[in-house]
Amino acid sequence: MNSKNSPAPGRLTHPVDPRTVARWAARYARSRTISFLVQWVLVVFMVAAIGVAAGLTSSAYEQGNFGIFTLSIALMAVVFLAMAWFSLSQWGAELVWTITLWWYGEEGYAEAAGRQPIPGWLTALGGGLVAYHLAGAMLVSFGLLRLQWLQPFSALYMTPYLCALIVRQRLGWWAWLWPALYGIHALALLWGAPLRFPPPWRLLDLIVPVFGYGLLAILAGHLYSRYALYKLKQLTRSVAADLESAEDADQEADSPPSENAP
Amino acid sequence: MKDLDRVIHEPARLRILTLLAGLEAADFMFLLTTTGLTKGNLSSHMDKLEKAGYVSVRKTFVGRVPHTEYTITPEGAAALDRHWRELDEIRNLRPGGEGNASGAS
Numbered sequence: 623m624n625s626k627n628s629p630a631p632g633r634l635t636h637p638v639d640p641r642t643v644a645r646w647a648a649r650y651a652r653s654r655t656i657s658f659l660v661q662w663v664l665v666v667f668m669v670a671a672i673g674v675a676a677g678l679t680s681s682a683y684e685q686g687n688f689g690i691f692t693l694s695i696a697l698m699a700v701v702f703l704a705m706a707w708f709s710l711s712q713w714g715a716e717l718v719w720t721i722t723l724w725w726y727g728e729e730g731y732a733e734a735a736g737r738q739p740i741p742g743w744l745t746a747l748g749g750g751l752v753a754y755h756l757a758g759a760m761l762v763s764f765g766l767l768r769l770q771w772l773q774p775f776s777a778l779y780m781t782p783y784l785c786a787l788i789v790r791q792r793l794g795w796w797a798w799l800w801p802a803l804y805g806i807h808a809l810a811l812l813w814g815a816p817l818r819f820p821p822p823w824r825l826l827d828l829i830v831p832v833f834g835y836g837l838l839a840i841l842a843g844h845l846y847s848r849y850a851l852y853k854l855k856q857l858t859r860s861v862a863a864d865l866e867s868a869e870d871a872d873q874e875a876d877s878p879p880s881e882n883a884p
Numbered sequence: 885m886k887d888l889d890r891v892i893h894e895p896a897r898l899r900i901l902t903l904l905a906g907l908e909a910a911d912f913m914f915l916l917t918t919t920g921l922t923k924g925n926l927s928s929h930m931d932k933l934e935k936a937g938y939v940s941v942r943k944t945f946v947g948r949v950p951h952t953e954y955t956i957t958p959e960g961a962a963a964l965d966r967h968w969r970e971l972d973e974i975r976n977l978r979p980g981g982e983g984n985a986s987g988a989s
Contacts, residue, residue, distance in 0.1 A: 640902045640968060647906030723946055730914025731953070732907050851918075858899050858918055 640861050646854040651734035652794035653847035655840045657722040662836045664708060669755060669832050671701040673772075673825045676759035683763055698759060702752055709748055729851070736792045744790060747783055754779045769824045770811075773831055777808035796843030803835040891936045892967045896921055897929050901938060901964050904956040909942070912952045930954060938963060 678694035681687075708714040723731060758775050761767035767775060784801035787793075811817055811827075819826040892898055899919045904910060916926055933939045938960030942953045956964070 640898065640971070643899070643902040644906030647903050651907050720946060723951075728913060728917060730917055731909075731911040731951075732914045733909045735906065735908040737908060854903075855918055855920070858903060859920055861895065861899050861902060 643854065643857045643861060646850055646857055647732065648734060649794065650847055650850035650854050651732045652792065653796060653843045653850055654726070654732065654734075655796070655843035655847065656725045657718055658797075658843070659840050660718045660721050662840055664705065666829070666833055666836070668701060668705045668752065669776075670829055672698055672755055672759050673828055675701070676762045676769075676772075677825055679759070679763035680765075680769070683765075694763075698756055702756055705752055706749055710745070734792065738790055738792075740787075740790065744786060747786065751779060751783055770818060770827060773828045774808040774812055776828060776832075777805050781805040781808070794843060794846065796839050796846055799839035799842055800835050803838065804831055807831045807835070888970055889963055889967050891932060891938065892963055894929070896925065897933060898967070900926075900929055901933065901956060901960060904939060904954060905961060905964055907956075909953045909955045911954070915954065933960070936960075936963075 675694045675698040678697070679691055682689075682691035682694060755776060758767060758772055761775075762769050762772060781801045781804055784797075784804070788797045788801070807817065817827075818824070819830075892901055896919065900915055903915065903918060912926065912930075915921075915930075916923060919926065921929070930939065930941070934941055938957060939954045940957050942955070944951045944953070
C-alpha cells in the first residue's frame with residue numbers, strides 16, 4: 623500500500639511547512655522515556671536497598687547487635703558494587719537497550735539529535751551519587767544525621783547531578799520536573815512543611831519523593847511522546863499533499879500559457 | 885526557475901529525509917510506522933537515498949534480530965535545506981504572493 627494512494631488518517635487540511643516535521647520528530651525523540659523508566663527502577667532499587675540497610679544498621683547499632691550490623695553494612699556494600707557494575711558495564715547498557723526496543727515494539731526506534739556521550743566526569747559523579755548516599759546512610763546509622771533529613775541531604779547532590787545529566791543529554795522539558803520537584807521538596811522540608819511519614823515509615827520520606835517525582839517526570843514525558851508521535855504522523859503524512867500543490871505551482875510557472883489551454 | 889533535486893522532491897523521500905533531519909538516527913520500523921509507507925516502498929526509497937549519499941545505514945543485531953538504523957548525512961541535510969529554500973521560492977510564485985506554509989508548530 624502506497625500512502626500516496628491511500629487516505630492518510632488525520633491528514634491536515636492546511637499547508638504544512640516540512641521543517642515542522644523535523645521539529646516534532648525532535649520533540650518526540652526527546653520524550654521517549656522508556657529507557658529512563660528502566661534506569662529509574664534501578665536507581666529506586668538502589669536508594670530503597672540502601673535505605674533499608676541504613677534502617678537495619680541503625681537499629682542494630684542501638685541494640686548492640688553486631689551480627690545484623692555487619693550484615694547490613696555488607697548489604698550496602700553489595701548494592702553499591704552491583705549498581706556500579708550495572709551502570710558501567712556493557713551488559714547493563716545492552717539490557718536497557720533491549721528492554722527499550724522490546725517495549726516500543728512496532729513504534730520503532732528514534733534517537734534525539736545533539737545528545738553527547740556522557741563524559742567521564744559525569745560518570746564519576748554518578749558513582750559519587752551512590753557513594754554519597756552510602757555515606758548518608760552511614761551518617762544515619764551512627765546517629766550523626768537524623769533520618770528525617772536524609773531527603774534534603776540527598777537533594778543536595780542529586781538535584782545538581784540530575785540537572786547536569788539533563789543538560790548534557792539534551793532531554794525534553796519533562797526531565798526538569800524530577801530535579802525541580804525533588805529540590806523543592808527538600809526546601810519545603812527544611813522550611814518545616816509537614817511532608818513527613820510517621821516514625822515507623824520514616825524511610826518513605828526519602829523513597830517516596832525519589833519514586834514519585836521520578837515517575838511523574840517519566841510519565842509526563844511518555845504522555846507527551848504519545849502526543850508528539852500523533853502530531854508527527856499527522857504532519858508527515860500532510861507533507862506530501864502540500865508538496866504536490868507546490869509542484870503544481872512549479873509546473874504552472876514553467877509551462878507556456880498555450881499548453882494549459884484545452 | 886531552479887531545478888529541484890528530484891531525489892528529495894519525491895514526496896515519500898521528502899517525508900523520510902525531513903523526519904531524519906530532526907533526529908540523530910531512526911530505525912526502519914520507526915520510519916515505516918511514521919511515514920505510512922509499505923516495507924517494499926520504504927526499502928526502495930531508503931536505497932535511493934543511500935545511493936545519493938543522503939543517508940547512512942548502520943546494521944546491527946539486537947540479540948538475533950537484525951536492526952537497521954538510518955542517519956541523515958551532512959550532504960543530505962544540506963540538500964534538504966537547499967530544497968526547502970527552493971520550495972519556499974516556488975510557493976512565493978503562487979498567485980496571491982506568499983504561499984508560505986504556516987503549519988502547526
